[in-house]
Amino acid sequence: MEDVQNQTDHRNIPIDKVGVKDIRHPITVLDRANGVQKTVASINMYVNLPHHYKGTHMSRFIEVLSDYSDNINLRNLKDILEAMKKRLNAHSAHIEVDFPYFIKKTAPVSGARSLLEYNIAYRGSINGSGLDLVVEVKVPVTTLCPCSQMISDQGAHNQRGVVNVAVRFKEFIWIEDIIRLVEESASCEVFSLLKRQDEKYVTEKAYGNPMFVEDVVREVSGKLDKVPEIIWFTVESENFESIHNHSAYAYVEKDKRK
Numbered sequence: 001m002e003d004v005q006n007q008t009d010h011r012n013i014p015i016d017k018v019g020v021k022d023i024r025h026p027i028t029v030l031d032r033a034n035g036v037q038k039t040v041a042s043i044n045m046y047v048n049l050p051h052h053y054k055g056t057h058m059s060r061f062i063e064v065l066s067d068y069s070d071n072i073n074l075r076n077l078k079d080i081l082e083a084m085k086k087r088l089n090a091h092s093a094h095i096e097v098d099f100p101y102f103i104k105k106t107a108p109v110s111g112a113r114s115l116l117e118y119n120i121a122y123r124g125s126i127n128g129s130g131l132d133l134v135v136e137v138k139v140p141v142t143t144l145c146p147c148s149q150m151i152s153d154q155g156a157h158n159q160r161g162v163v164n165v166a167v168r169f170k171e172f173i174w175i176e177d178i179i180r181l182v183e184e185s186a187s188c189e190v191f192s193l194l195k196r197q198d199e200k201y202v203t204e205k206a207y208g209n210p211m212f213v214e215d216v217v218r219e220v221s222g223k224l225d226k227v228p229e230i231i232w233f234t235v236e237s238e239n240f241e242s243i244h245n246h247s248a249y250a251y252v253e254k255d256k257r258k
């Protein structure tokens, strides 16, 4: 059978990333409360392609993934990237693993238990200068506007926001610790299940703890700065404003190695 991918391309243009995107695949990740958690990831896998090749071998990405079955986690991402490089004769390899992760939360007054979903991503790359791993955690929060609270005779506008933290680290850190740190940096954390007494509690807590989007990124950044395992981080906060049809947004990046 003709191997079209292996034909020569004469345009002299190397490709930085080529591969497969949005593969749904079961994975098992470490879970501090339960040992492990099974979830389903959406995975992107890419390699570079030298200028003289017409195409990459798409089937081999899936072969690599299949070799690892559902055993795809932060600890073996380097092995997977090495396997991609080897199987596809590439100089660089990239993998992005996005998945929902569930944590059981307890409502503040009633003690009602419920699961909350967080979106997590592992982003790994390997090239001539070595391995690069980034963990991304998206945490939903409540924020209440300090300006609105100050100037209004009654109430204050509040909204759901999402804080997106990305970290590079020198030692293992728990996703749960990053989530906790963020939840403690907002006007209030969010829950899937709240009874009336809980609703009163979270409403009053947010009112007593007003925060701009700037306050959230500063609060989270200050705390991440003190975590010794973390060597680089970014913090993004987006508030889906309840008085506007647009979001308020803030971003901080810090490289502790500099």
Ligand SMILES: Nc1nc2c(ncn2[C@@H]2O[C@H](COP(=O)(O)OP(=O)(O)OP(=O)(O)O)[C@@H](O)[C@H]2O)c(=O)[nH]1
Residues within 6 Å of the ligand: 003, 005, 055, 056, 057, 058, 059, 060
């Ligand atoms: N490179 C490339 N392949 C594509 C694309 N769209 C579909 N494919 C298909 O991906 C399939 C797998 O290609 P390969 O991995 O080279 O398959 P193979 O030659 O059987 O496998 P190897 O022997 O390991 O190279 C082929 O059927 C391609 O046609 C595309 O845009 N680019």
